[in-house]
Amino acid sequence: xxxxxxHIATNTFREAVRDRVLYNLVAFALLxxxxxxxxxxxxxxxxxxxxxxxxxxxxxxxxxxxxxxIGIGLVSKEIDKRTLYTVLSRPVKRWEFIAGKFFGxxxxxxxxxxxMAIGVFAALAYVSQHFQSSDASVLVAxxxxxLQFVVITALALFFSSFSSPLLSAVFTFSLVVIGSFxxxxxxxxxxxxxxxxxxxxxAAYLVPNFSALNVISQVAHGEAVASPLVVYNTAYALxxxxxxxxxxxxxFEHRSLx
Amino acid sequence: xxxxxILGLEKTYSVGFWRKRPKCALRPLRLTVEDxxxxxxxxxxxxxxxxxxxxxxxLVFPTSGTARxxxxxxxxxxxxxxxxxxxxxxxxxxxLTARELLKYYGQMxxxxxxxxxxxxxxxxARVGLKDAADVQLRKFSKGMLQRAGIxxxxxxxxxxxxxxxxxxxxxxxxxxxxxxxxxxxKSEGKTVFFSxxxxxxxxxxxxxxxxxxxxxxxRVGAVVELTSSVHGQVEIVWQGTSVPAALKVAxxxxxxxxxxxxxxxxxxxxxxxxxxxxxxxxxxxxxTPVRVSLEDYFVTQLTSAAQEAVTS
Numbered sequence: 001x002x003x004x005x006x007h008i009a010t011n012t013f014r015e016a017v018r019d020r021v022l023y024n025l026v027a028f029a030l031l032x033x034x035x036x037x038x039x040x041x042x043x044x045x046x047x048x049x050x051x052x053x054x055x056x057x058x059x060x061x062x063x064x065x066x067x068x069x070i071g072i073g074l075v076s077k078e079i080d081k082r083t084l085y086t087v088l089s090r091p092v093k094r095w096e097f098i099a100g101k102f103f104g105x106x107x108x109x110x111x112x113x114x115x116m117a118i119g120v121f122a123a124l125a126y127v128s129q130h131f132q133s134s135d136a137s138v139l140v141a142x143x144x145x146x147l148q149f150v151v152i153t154a155l156a157l158f159f160s161s162f163s164s165p166l167l168s169a170v171f172t173f174s175l176v177v178i179g180s181f182x183x184x185x186x187x188x189x190x191x192x193x194x195x196x197x198x199x200x201x202x203a204a205y206l207v208p209n210f211s212a213l214n215v216i217s218q219v220a221h222g223e224a225v226a227s228p229l230v231v232y233n234t235a236y237a238l239x240x241x242x243x244x245x246x247x248x249x250x251x252f253e254h255r256s257l258x
Numbered sequence: 259x260x261x262x263x264i265l266g267l268e269k270t271y272s273v274g275f276w277r278k279r280p281k282c283a284l285r286p287l288r289l290t291v292e293d294x295x296x297x298x299x300x301x302x303x304x305x306x307x308x309x310x311x312x313x314x315x316x317l318v319f320p321t322s323g324t325a326r327x328x329x330x331x332x333x334x335x336x337x338x339x340x341x342x343x344x345x346x347x348x349x350x351x352x353x354l355t356a357r358e359l360l361k362y363y364g365q366m367x368x369x370x371x372x373x374x375x376x377x378x379x380x381x382x383a384r385v386g387l388k389d390a391a392d393v394q395l396r397k398f399s400k401g402m403l404q405r406a407g408i409x410x411x412x413x414x415x416x417x418x419x420x421x422x423x424x425x426x427x428x429x430x431x432x433x434x435x436x437x438x439x440x441x442x443x444k445s446e447g448k449t450v451f452f453s454x455x456x457x458x459x460x461x462x463x464x465x466x467x468x469x470x471x472x473x474x475x476x477r478v479g480a481v482v483e484l485t486s487s488v489h490g491q492v493e494i495v496w497q498g499t500s501v502p503a504a505l506k507v508a509x510x511x512x513x514x515x516x517x518x519x520x521x522x523x524x525x526x527x528x529x530x531x532x533x534x535x536x537x538x539x540x541x542x543x544x545x546t547p548v549r550v551s552l553e554d555y556f557v558t559q560l561t562s563a564a565q566e567a568v569t570s
Contacts, residue, residue: 018353089315089343090366091335256318
């Protein structure tokens with residue numbers, strides 16, 4: 001990574017930390033420890049399932065909220081507050097700024113997820129007193145969650161490069177919801193015919209496929225995640241995020257800052 | 259080599275939601291700023307000063323035309339490493355301290371990591387922020403933010419410094435310090451291009467000024483050139499308690515203050531007045547050609563521009 005991208009990413013991470021974004025960890029810790037204690041008392045033999053389900057869903061939801069609400073302001077806030085002027089008047093290329101912002105927020109989410117993952121495993125250890133080999137799948141689920149964050153961050157950044165924070169939030173959130181049903185959309189497209197099929201298939205493949213990145217339920221039930229899926233999801237998330245970021249760069253390169 | 263060459267930069271915005279109408283923010287601008295000059299870019303609010311600066315900084319893309327800074331294109335990173343920019347009413351990352359902000363900007367400008375800390379300390383002292391170096395910018399006053407802005411513009415020892423309204427928000431002492439700083443930059447051989455509508459600052463500092471109004475360049479020249487030779491009048495001051503009868507020429511107004519009398523007359527009447535003073539054995543204090551102030555000149559230019567607009 002070139003040094004300017006690294007400095008912008010570090011500064012974005014520092015902003016998130018100083019704006020107390022990581023305080024969400026406190027809420028997460030309270031939620032998880034409360035749930036672990038409660039589950040330990042009321043459930044029989046399904047403690048692990050409940051803790052994994054609840055823990056990973058919470059990791060996902062907290063991260064999505066952070067990715068959207070910070071991501072939508074990554075560019076537009078810098079334009080509104082004119083902090084961008086003193087950055088772009090230096091030897092910084094516009095694509096480097098976009099890349100730096102992306103890596104900064106993605107890095108924040110990785111750190112956040114790592115700390116939450118420690119909480120999930122701590123809760124798991126509390127309710128079942130020991131780890132099982134199938135718990136390794138929890139790590140895979142967490143990895144997929146991070147891949148989701150990467151795509152959502154890229155989407156939020158894309159919308160932030162040309163629209164207001166409110167519209168960016170609406171667009172990004174809509175795509176997150178629609179993307180959660182991407183497999184259903186693809187199934188629906190197969191049932192149609194003619195031009196409708198063409199359009200429906202195009203739309204189904206254009207929206208991010210978050211359903212393929214969600215293996216929480218599978219992992220909670222102790223099922224292993226197939227290696228090819230890990231490779232496929234990794235490639236998919238990276239290609240999708242790169243394409244979206246390229247779009248953001250293309251728009252931002254031609255945007256005059258009023 | 260000229261430090262800044264503006265070659266027909268023009269900017270037209272589209273306004274309106276459904277039916278877009280063109281709105282000209284800057285008519286084709288041609289301007290050259292020489293190396294080592296302090297150049298004032300003057301104009302009322304909305305004249306096109308900030309638009310010009312934003313285009314030079316690569317923040318706004320021109321509709322047509324181009325410019326070169328230090329002989330290089332506006333998007334050349336080598337050129338950008340050699341310029342400094344203070345935007346109008348600057349706003350910075352307020353979660354950073356002044357020291358952190360300057361380190362960040364130094365890194366972005368490619369300042370050598372080994373020299374960065376000492377450069378930051380020096381520039382903080384130079385703009386009077388040494389004691390506030392480790393205070394977060396969200397706790398800074400407007401004047402302190404302006405100082406931080408100036409610090410980031412000069413931190414990396416640029417050859418050309420662009421300042422958009424640098425005196426804005428500063429108290430009289432702060433303005434004086436910034437004026438001194440701009441003069442120091444000139445003595446270090448740097449070129450300073452600054453926009454302002456505070457004409458006394460421009461008059462005191464600039465080698466040359468350009469006056470822009472309604473997006474159009476009105477005049478360019480040295481302050482002295484623009485403000486002298488306009489009236490062909492002289493001010494004569496002498497010591498006395500009453501105006502000699504021979505001097506009571508039609509139209510001339512005499513101003514008495516204590517035991518001095520002052521009159522402004524046409525250059526051709528100067529000798530006649532001096533003859534009378536000699537005959538009356540009155541003590542002459544001074545004879546000074548009247549120069550119109552930059553402010554008067556500026557107002558004249560704007561008024562004539564408005565009249566041209568009405569007649570066309």
